[in-house]
Amino acid sequence: MPSTARRPLLGVAVLTLLAAGIAGAAPALAHDAGPGGGGGHGRDKPGHETFAVIGDVPYGADQVARFPAWIDQINADPQVGLVFHVGDIKNGSTRCDDAYYRMIRTQFDRFTDPLVYTPGDNEWTDCHRANNGAYNPLERLAFDRSVFFDRPGTTLGAPARVSVPNAAYPENVALRRAGVSFATLHVVGSNNDLQPWTGIGQTVATPEQVAEQEARMKASIASLRRTFADASKRHDRAVMVLQQADMFDPTYTPTPSDISAFRPLVQALAEETNRFRGDVYLVNGDSHTYNSDRPLAPGSVWLERYGVERPAAGLERITVDGSDNNKDWLKVTVNRPGAAQTLSWTRVPYAG
Secondary structure, three states, X not given: XXXXXXXXXXXXXXXXXXXXOOOOOOOEOOOEOOOOOOOOOOOOOOEEEEEEEEOOOOOHHHHHHHHHXXXXXXXXXXXXXXXXXXXXXXOXXXXXXXXXXXXXXXXXXXXXXXXXXXXXXXXXXXXXXXXXXXXXXXXXXXXXXXXXXXXXOEOEEOOOEOEOOOOOOOXXXXXXXXXXXXXXXXXXXXXXXXXXXXXXXXXXXXXXXXXXXXXXXXXXXXXXXXXXXXXXXOOOOEEEEEEOOOOOOOOOOOOHHHHHHHHHHHHHHHHHHHHOOOEEEEEEOXXXXXXXXXXXXXXXXXXXXXXXXXXXXXXXXXXXXXXXXXXXXXXXXXXXXXXXXXXXXXXXXXXX
């Protein structure tokens, strides 16, 4: 995890060198980058660190064709210094072939800022579907890791170092910027891959499938708790958790087979939110429609669904647009100390 040492100018200086094309070794994002020169919007005070969040993109041939221009647009924003992709690099009805993943990796490498990507269900969990190629999802998971996490602890796009709490899960990373701790967790839809692989003839989850899910969830919860512990020690202003799965999807009423795997994570997130003295944000994709809410506030139906005994009103959840709603990206600013909220954000329409 990040060191407690503060380096007020290192992150900004190195990112400037990267933009100029003369950087050597990858800079460290795991340390506090300190005040930046990007400005940015804030609802209360001008921001001093700004990053972009995208997810569930590109979906289908039309978005694949537009994706390079969308990357160019984010690259051209002088305020953005970091990008997150919260998973699903393809839609759920197209093939999971090797060439597609490599093409997306080529596009990811075009980002001129560090890019942190966490996998979604469409690139491995749901690849058992016939129209996806009837792949074994665990084989696709291994391939996804080989393509996108071939340099553990180093971001895609502009290379920068991040912390990897568990070497077996290089996609779970932690970093810190401007007094905010970030953690990406590999948590996906299809009940975190507990739903049967019907496309390859399975009617119930296989033992290998269950074992993988349980181990991955255990690692994600450990990473979550470590991020909060380190943030508390440093007196950070906020923690942001990013993942693919929408555990609080408001568009339907879930059954236990839809959300049972998320129960221990939601309970841990509620506990850590209530202990932490700063702001807590959860960013996800998956349900494709922008939304901002507090899913564990008193009276929420999600408290009973997940067996959460103590409400966690401090948790604010943001869903990014995706799929057919991929008309914008989320521009997030870390506001200066003294603002009513640590983070503020706006939806920026994609050019064209």
